[in-house]
Amino acid sequence: MCEANAYILKNGEETLLMKSVDLVEPEPDGTFRLVGIFGDQIVVKGRIKRMNLVDHRILFEEEEYA
Amino acid sequence: MARKRVCVIDGQGGGIGSTVIKYIKAAYGEQIELIALGTNAIAASQMLRAGANKCASGENAICHTTANAHCIVGPVTITWANAMLGEVTPKMAAAVSSSSAFKLLLPLFQENAEIIGVISEPLPHLVQTLVEKRLQEVLDHV
Numbered sequence: 001m002c003e004a005n006a007y008i009l010k011n012g013e014e015t016l017l018m019k020s021v022d023l024v025e026p027e028p029d030g031t032f033r034l035v036g037i038f039g040d041q042i043v044v045k046g047r048i049k050r051m052n053l054v055d056h057r058i059l060f061e062e063e064e065y066a
Numbered sequence: 067m068a069r070k071r072v073c074v075i076d077g078q079g080g081g082i083g084s085t086v087i088k089y090i091k092a093a094y095g096e097q098i099e100l101i102a103l104g105t106n107a108i109a110a111s112q113m114l115r116a117g118a119n120k121c122a123s124g125e126n127a128i129c130h131t132t133a134n135a136h137c138i139v140g141p142v143t144i145t146w147a148n149a150m151l152g153e154v155t156p157k158m159a160a161a162v163s164s165s166s167a168f169k170l171l172l173p174l175f176q177e178n179a180e181i182i183g184v185i186s187e188p189l190p191h192l193v194q195t196l197v198e199k200r201l202q203e204v205l206d207h208v
Contacts, residue, residue: 002186020174022081022189037189038150038176039079 004056006034009049014059018042021058032060069099070205073132074118075140075162076102077150080109082141082174084116085189089197090139091117098205101135103128105153129161136208138162139196142171142181149177168204170196 003020023035032044046062072090076083083102090100102118104110110123122131132138143149145163147156162169172192173184187195 002188002191037081037174039081040176 002056003037004051004053004058006044006058006060008044008046008060008062017044017060024048024058069097070136070208071099071101071134072137072139072201072205073101073103073135073167074113075105075128075132075138075144076109076113077105077144077153078109080104080112082172082189083109083113085193086139086172086196087113087116087118089193090201093197093201101131103131105150105155105158125155125157128158132161132165132167135165135167137170137201137204138165138167139170139201140172141174143175143177145169145171146175146177149175168208170200170204172196 003022005019006017006021007014008017018034018036018040020037021034022037025033027033027043032048033041034044035041044060046060048058049061050059074083074086087100087102100118102110102113102121104113104121104123105128107123110121114121144154145159146154147159148154173181174189
């Protein structure tokens with residue numbers, strides 16, 4: 001699969017949050033809802049640090065996620 | 067002449083099936099009968115909203131309807147027992163695999179498996195290939 005993968009930067013290291021992300025939606029409380037192509041979803045607390053679309057990578061910055 | 071019957075099968079949120087149906091509907095309109103079969107009601111209703119002519123959900127609907135289809139489209143996991151967190155029952159998988167309909171399967175799965183030789187492509191590219199290159203060839207021969 002070749003959709004974007006979402007990572008979070010923790011202590012200088014990138015950790016995979018979700019593979020095959022279909023949708024990134026900002027929520028009113030400042031979090032981001034990520035929905036995968038299979039309908040799975042997670043909520044990420046933090047901010048988007050970088051979106052590298054050629055490499056299919058979305059990088060978030062913040063330690064915790066709901 | 068009766069329209070060719072294409073069954074699109076999906077489960078969980080129905081996102082993949084909905085994408086397939088949108089593309090097929092845009093390319094074929096009402097030339098074919100497009101039936102959405104969900105392993106659950108939410109997936110079926112999402113696919114109906116995407117433009118399917120009819121929808122049904124559940125094991126018996128899938129077992130009964132796939133027997134009379136000309137072509138079956140969906141993620142490869144519709145042929146894997148207990149895939150999609152168990153939504154694909156062994157009977158569903160057997161019915162799809164046993165159907166005489168031609169199967170066009172997308173290599174998209176979350177299960178602990180790998181299909182050797184498959185090139186990673188984004189979902190829209192896979193669906194475009196399916197609809198624009200393969201589906202017409204299949205329908206011409208069934």
